[in-house]
Each structure stands twice: as structure tokens, then as C-alpha cells.
Amino acid sequence: MWLVRVDCLRSQVGQGLEAIEAQTPETGWFGGSTPNGADAAVIASMDFLATISGFPDRSIAPRVIAIAARSQAHAAFATTHPNA
Template structure:
């Protein structure tokens, strides 16, 4: 049995959860509270005490990209969520990279505004993060299909990454402007019709 360690709010943990579900893999989710008692304990799975971690029959895997590579490598061809090597794969990976970078900026924003004591928040850094998030989301918006999926008739890895990022940012009050991202929000809405996305949603 595969075990996915991490909380539901993390966009990186959720991307792996969506990937596992879309590949129809059996797995168990184990919550981790790294801002609580789990921090020290979790070093047994990752020396950096960070998620996601996927426990496999071959041991613990760390870092989203490495976990995804494992899932793609061990999946039957029909269940792979990345195109075959070539221009389509490069394009898909670039969308994933952009979504990942936006998610990283979102996590940095949360740490700065939710975790740091109010008197220690760096306003210029918050402004910079907001600007990066706005530009990143605008770039994703222009690339998001108006209907269907990045993968065409079925979601692929780009859909998993983008939806995980958009839904995570939606957990931060006032961070995004719905008027500027209609395609991204529509993609998120469409994803809710599929169990792989609905059951892993941060508010599920």
C-alpha cells in the first residue's frame, strides 16, 4: 500500500494525491502537522521534515517532482499523465513548472502573513509576492483551455498541478481576484465533477 504523508491544504501534497487517484492507485493518506508535534518525528521520513512524502514498497520518496517521476515510471502506459517525450510533453511540463512556482509563492505568502508574528511581517516582501502571484496567475490564465482539459478529453498532469495551485490559493482570503481568472476558476469547477479532484479538495 502506498502512503501519502501531508496535510490537505498543501498544493504539493494534493497534486500527488490527484495523480495517484487519476492513476487509479490504492493509497492511504496520513495527515502531518509540521507546525506541531510531528516536526521532529517526521525526520524519519524526510530529514528536512517537509511534505509530501510517499512511502512505497521500496522506501520513502521525497519532493513532488521525484514522486511524480516514480508514479509515471511505474504506471501502465494508459494511466500515465504526461505525454510521450516530444513537444507536447515539454509544453505540459512547462505548465506544471509554472503552476508549481505559483504555488511556491503562495506558500511563501501564507508563511509571511499567517505564520509570522504581525509585527515582524515584511510589507515589501508581501507586496513582491502579490505581484509575482498576479503575474503567474495571469500567465496560467492565458494558457488554460476554455473548455475540457489541458489533456484534451481527459485531465493530465498539467490539470492536476494547476487545479491544486488554484484551489490552494483560494484558501487564502483576499489573495486572488476571481474577475482576472475566469478560465482557471472554470477549470477548478469542472474538476469537482471527478472524484480524484473532489475528494482531495482542501475543503473536502
């Protein structure tokens, strides 16, 4: 039963990431030249997912993963990262 629930949750997270991926800029930030609240929300979510489960699969949302990776070069994000 639990594995069925885990599969369901992974599916829901994957679908959510696909929806966010469609809105994610290829370069820069959701806020344009500087990060905004949308960037903070997406980056925090990605950091959380990576910390608790190693999810997501890079193929699901490459732009979302790229923006999370870019955030590590920005002091506001790098200093608050779980591994900082």
C-alpha cells in the same frame, strides 16, 4: 517592510496566473477530454491559494478559476479537495 513583500508576492502570483490563463482552455481540460498532470498542478495551486489567502481575484484568471471549479465535479479532484 512586510507589506511591501506581500505586495511583491501578490504581484508575482498574479503575473504567473496571467501566464497560465493564456494557456488555459475555455472548456475541457489541459489534457483535452480528460485531465492530465497540467490540470492537477493548476488545480492544486488554485486550491492552495484559495485556502491560504482567498486569493486570487477572479478577474485575474477567470479560465483558471473555472477549470478549478470544474474539477469539483470530477471524482479524482473532488475527493482530494481541502474541504472534502
